[in-house]
Amino acid sequence: xxxxxxxEILNPRxxxxxxxxxxxxxxxxxxxxxxxxxxMVSSYRVFQFNMVLVYAIVLLGLNILTGYNGQxxxxxxxxxxxxxxxxxxxxxxxxxxxxxxxxxxxxxxxxFGFLFGLPALRLRGHYLALATFALAVAMPQILKYxxxxxxxxxxQGIVIxxxxxxxxxxxxxxxWLYLFTLAILVVMFxxxxxxxxGRVGRALVAIRDHPIAAEAMGVNSALYKxxxxxxxxxxxxxxxxxxxxxxxxxxxxSFTAGLSINFLIGIVIxxxxxxxxxxxxxxxxxxxxxxxxxxxxxxxxxxxxxFLLAFVYLMPTGVAGFVRLAWMRIRGVRRPSMQR
Numbered sequence: 001x002x003x004x005x006x007x008e009i010l011n012p013r014x015x016x017x018x019x020x021x022x023x024x025x026x027x028x029x030x031x032x033x034x035x036x037x038x039x040m041v042s043s044y045r046v047f048q049f050n051m052v053l054v055y056a057i058v059l060l061g062l063n064i065l066t067g068y069n070g071q072x073x074x075x076x077x078x079x080x081x082x083x084x085x086x087x088x089x090x091x092x093x094x095x096x097x098x099x100x101x102x103x104x105x106x107x108x109x110x111x112f113g114f115l116f117g118l119p120a121l122r123l124r125g126h127y128l129a130l131a132t133f134a135l136a137v138a139m140p141q142i143l144k145y146x147x148x149x150x151x152x153x154x155x156q157g158i159v160i161x162x163x164x165x166x167x168x169x170x171x172x173x174x175x176w177l178y179l180f181t182l183a184i185l186v187v188m189f190x191x192x193x194x195x196x197x198g199r200v201g202r203a204l205v206a207i208r209d210h211p212i213a214a215e216a217m218g219v220n221s222a223l224y225k226x227x228x229x230x231x232x233x234x235x236x237x238x239x240x241x242x243x244x245x246x247x248x249x250x251x252x253x254s255f256t257a258g259l260s261i262n263f264l265i266g267i268v269i270x271x272x273x274x275x276x277x278x279x280x281x282x283x284x285x286x287x288x289x290x291x292x293x294x295x296x297x298x299x300x301x302x303x304x305x306x307f308l309l310a311f312v313y314l315m316p317t318g319v320a321g322f323v324r325l326a327w328m329r330i331r332g333v334r335r336p337s338m339q340r
Contacts, residue, residue, distance in 0.1 A: 034182055038175040046174045047246070048286060053181045054243045055282035059266045060192050060275065061235025066264070067273035068196060069228040070208030072125065075132030077260035078139040079109045079233040081250075083240025085143065088158040088250045089151050098163050098245050102184065105241035106234045113233025117226035136260040143252035157251030160244060181242050188235060193275055195231070204228055205273075269311050271318025280319035284311070 038046045058080060065071050086108050087101035116135070123131055143152050152158070165176035195201060203224050206214035215221050244250045262285045270281025292303035315322040 031186070035179065038178040039171075043172065043174050046172075046178050048290075050174070050178045050181050050246050051243070052279075052282045052286045053178070053185045054239050054246060055263075055266065055285060056278045057185055057188050057239035057242070058236050058263055059270060059278035059281045060189060061232040061239070062263050063267050063270075063273065063275070063278060064192065064196065064204070064235070065228050065232035067267060067277075068201060068208065069204040069225065071120070071225065071228065072129040072264075073132040073232070074129050074257070074260050074264060075135035076232070076236050076263050077255050077257065078135045079113060079236040080240035080243065080259065080263075081139050081143065081252075081255035082112060083109050083237030084244035084250045084255070085152060085158075085240075086237070087241035087244045088160055091160055091245075092158050093151065099180070101245075102238050102241050106238040109237025109240070110230045110234040113236075114226050114230035116233075117229030120229065121222055121225055133257060133260070136257040139255055140252040143255070153251075155252060157249060157254075160248045160250070162248050163245070177246055181246065184238065184242060188238065189275065189278075192235070196275065200224070200227075265308065267318075269308070269315075269318060271320030274318060274320035276323075277318050277320035284319075 037049060041049070058076065062073060062076050065073055083105040086105040087098070090096040090101045090104060091098060116132075120128055120131060144155055145152075146154070162173045163177070164173055165171050169176065171179075196204070203214070203219045206217070206219055207221050207224055211221060266281030266285045267277065268281075269284045270279070271277030288307050289300070289304055292307060293300040295303050311319070317325070
């Protein structure tokens with residue numbers, strides 16, 4: 001087999017362009033559509049899609065930990081709450097601009113995640129899941145603790161003023177926040193893609209699939225596991241800060257254990273160990289509960305359960321896996337006809 005044939009197999013061409021080129025064009029078109037979206041829908045829809053972007057960052061962070069490293073977490077709602085409260089406290093009590101709170105929220109959650117990951121090294125499987133779930137259950141009570149009420153606002157929470165569009169832009173605050181969140185999402189996904197496609201990502205997958213073999217190959221399992229917790233918490237903390245700014249309010253009862261469970265549902269529906277699956281999972285946890293409520297006001301959660309079972313049964317590898325399989329079948333059907 002010559003070099004040209006080998007290159008065609010590894011990177012086939014359609015319509016004169018390689019698969020990578022078509023993917024780049026598709027991503028560019030998708031990004032342009034995302035930029036145009038807030039100018040084509042109502043303010044409420046802009047808010048909903050803004051939350052989709054926020055949840056996508058959370059799910060990418062959780063997928064780094066659970067999908068790529070195999071550590072099950074039911075406590076990411078706690079890291080989301082920490083990021084939200086860091087942003088709210090800095091804006092309300094210290095007068096920080098909203099954009100400056102994001103790196104502080106991410107760094108704070110990275111430290112908490114890394115420290116939590118140290119004792120979690122001794123736990124695996126459902127024991128680790130229960131430990132992280134305990135963190136999610138405890139977080140609302142911690143935020144209500146009377147000795148920190150001055151900072152957290154106690155049960156009343158903190159109200160945040162919605163930022164206006166800068167530079168005299170003639171757009172609404174909701175539209176500006178959407179575009180700002182979209183820019184942060186692009187940055188976070190580029191960072192996540194490079195992280196997971198490099199040496200760190202290979203080490204995380206090796207630890208997940210063959211921990212003993214990974215250690216035999218020189219992979220520092222303890223370091224990578226704690227780093228996975230820290231980086232995953234960092235992504236979630238940045239998303240929590242963005243969520244607080246978008247919603248304009250934080251309160252302890254907004255960060256119950258159910259939020260952590262929804263995040264785990266999101267990565268399962270979107271696709272475990274899939275970067276694009278974060279978007280599909282975010283769309284599911286944002287829109288499907290509302291859709292279920294519109295179908296039945298009496299039993300919305302029963303309808304939601306039906307949707308959940310249907311997705312899991314029909315798409316066992318998640319929506320991202322289903323889309324990937326469909327694309328491979330399309331390529332397999334079209335390729336012979338193009339080679340004639």
